[in-house]
Amino acid sequence: MIGSLVATAFWAMLPAYVPNNAAVLAGGGRPIDGGRDWRGARLLGDGKTWRGTAVGTLTGVVLALALNRIAEPASAALGVDLPTFALPAAFALAFGAMCGDIGASFLKRRSGRERGAAFPGLDQLDFVVVALAAVFVVDTDWALAVFTPSVLVVVLVMTPILHVVTNVGAYALGLKNEPW
Structure with a gap:
């Protein structure tokens, strides 16, 4: 029972889990906030770009479509009925995850935190909450x-x-500057 819940949860959230990582790899480009400040701090910062948002969203949607192709054999192998993704759901999960991370950056800037600074709780669930809200x-x-x-x-x-x-x-692998 627990194993099937974990498998279903992980599978269903993959289109939301992957976009922010893809956005980092796409990196660079024009910041969404255009470099603007609000109340003495950047709105979002240089880390939130149009390119990253587009690539992250597209990656999540493409991943969902790829998961659809392997859902049946994966379900059989795991003994779990894994979901397939309707296109609107795939888009909502991926874009919602990106929006959640963008919203977290806004909140970090408002609280005086710099890019990369930890914000426990928010860092771990921002993208999930917005992705789930969007898909619902x-x-x-x-x-x-x-x-x-x-x-x-x-x-x-x-x-x-x-x-x-x-x-x-x-x-630990040197892929990030901070462990959070």
Whole structure:
């Protein structure tokens, strides 16, 4: 039971988990905030770019479509009924994740935190909360079928753990400047 919940939660969230990483790899380009300040601090900062947002969103959608192609054999191999992604759901998860991270940057700047500074709690769940909200708005039937209360609990518990483990790993490998 727990194994199937974890598998379903992880699978269903992959289109939201991957976009921010893809955005970092795409990096650079024009900042979304255009370099503007608000109340003495950047609105978002140089780390939030149009290119990164577009590439991150596209990566999440393409990943969801790829997962659709392997859902049946993966389900059979794992003994779990893994969901396939409707296109609106895939887009909502990916774009919602990007928007959640952008919103977190806005809140970080308002609290005086610089780019890369830790903001415990927000750093781990910003993208998840907005991605889930977006998918429930955009494709309610799909979201209700996939994100049962049990799956939602697993997502909310699993995500911070995955976030910490992957960030510490990336830091240890020299891929990040800070371990959060």
